Amino acid sequence: MKSKIIIKSIIFFIILGTIFYCFNKFNLYEHIKEIFSSPENFKGFVIRQGALAPIVFFLIQIGQVIISPIPGNLTALAGGALFGGISASLLSSSGIILGSLIAFYLARTFGKPLAVKFVGQSIFNKYSKVFSGKSCLSLFILFLLPFFPDDALCFLAGLSNINFRLFLILTIFGRLPNIVFASLIGSGMISFSLITWIIIGVLSAILLFLMFRYKSKIENWLYNRLGFE
Structure with missing residues (x-):
C-alpha cells in the first residue's frame, strides 16, 4: 500500500x-x-x-x-x-x-x-x-452555474x-x-435565438429549484445507494 x-x-x-x-x-x-x-x-x-x-x-x-x-x-x-x-x-x-x-x-x-x-x-x-456536511450536490450545482x-x-x-x-x-x-x-x-x-436562450434559462431555473428543493434526498441517495463515503 x-x-x-x-x-x-x-x-x-x-x-x-x-x-x-x-x-x-x-x-x-x-x-x-x-x-x-x-x-x-x-x-x-x-x-x-x-x-x-x-x-x-x-x-x-x-x-x-x-x-x-x-x-x-x-x-x-x-x-x-x-x-x-x-x-x-x-x-x-x-x-x-x-x-x-x-x-x-x-x-x-x-x-x-x-x-x-x-x-x-x-x-x-x-x-x-x-x-x-454532505456537499456533493452543492458542488455539482456550482460547477453547472456560470460565474462561480x-x-x-x-x-x-x-x-x-x-x-x-x-x-x-x-x-x-x-x-x-x-x-x-x-x-x-x-x-x-x-x-441560439433570444427566445431559445429564454427557454434554456427558464428550464435551468426549474431544474435548479428542484435540485435545491430535494437536495438532502438526492445527496443521501448518492452517498448511500452508490456507496460513497
Missing part, C-alpha cells in the same frame, strides 16, 4: 513538473498578463506556436485551473474559434478535468495552507461553508469529505457541459 502511494506521488510530480517546465519553456509566466488581457491576444499567442498550438492550448487549460488567471469557459470559447468545436471540446475538457484533479490532489495532500495560498483567503472564507470560481472549488473540495471517485464524477458531469457548450459556441457550430 505504501509503495503504491509512493509510485502515485512520483508519477503525479513528474506530470506536474512537466507542466510547469512547459509553461517556462513557452514563457507563459513572463507574458501571462499580456496573453490573457484580451481574447485576441490569447488566440494570437496560441496561433504563433504553430504545430505545437494544440499542446500549448492543452497545457494552458491545465495550468489555468491551478493558477486561475482567466475562467476556463472563456479559454474554451477561444479554443472553439481556433481548433473547431470538436477538437476544442476534447482539448479543453481533458485539460480542465486534469487540472481539476491536480488541484484536488494538491489540497488533499498538502492541506489548508496550500489551498488558501492558491485560492486566496477571501474565496476560502466565502465558499468553504459549501463543503460542510470552479477552479477554486476544486481546491476546496480537496479539503472536504468528498472522495476522489465522487469528485471525478462531479467534475465530469458538472464542468463538461459548460466547457463543451463554450467550445461549440466559439466555433460557430451552435447559435
Whole structure:
C-alpha cells in the first residue's frame, strides 16, 4: 500500500513538473498578463506556436485551473474559434478535468495552507461553508452555474469529505457541459435565438429549484445507494 502511494506521488510530480517546465519553456509566466488581457491576444499567442498550438492550448487549460488567471469557459470559447468545436471540446475538457484533479490532489495532500495560498483567503472564507456536511450536490450545482470560481472549488473540495471517485464524477458531469457548450459556441457550430436562450434559462431555473428543493434526498441517495463515503 505504501509503495503504491509512493509510485502515485512520483508519477503525479513528474506530470506536474512537466507542466510547469512547459509553461517556462513557452514563457507563459513572463507574458501571462499580456496573453490573457484580451481574447485576441490569447488566440494570437496560441496561433504563433504553430504545430505545437494544440499542446500549448492543452497545457494552458491545465495550468489555468491551478493558477486561475482567466475562467476556463472563456479559454474554451477561444479554443472553439481556433481548433473547431470538436477538437476544442476534447482539448479543453481533458485539460480542465486534469487540472481539476491536480488541484484536488494538491489540497488533499498538502492541506489548508496550500489551498488558501492558491485560492486566496477571501474565496476560502466565502465558499468553504459549501463543503460542510454532505456537499456533493452543492458542488455539482456550482460547477453547472456560470460565474462561480470552479477552479477554486476544486481546491476546496480537496479539503472536504468528498472522495476522489465522487469528485471525478462531479467534475465530469458538472464542468463538461459548460466547457463543451463554450467550445461549440466559439466555433460557430451552435447559435441560439433570444427566445431559445429564454427557454434554456427558464428550464435551468426549474431544474435548479428542484435540485435545491430535494437536495438532502438526492445527496443521501448518492452517498448511500452508490456507496460513497
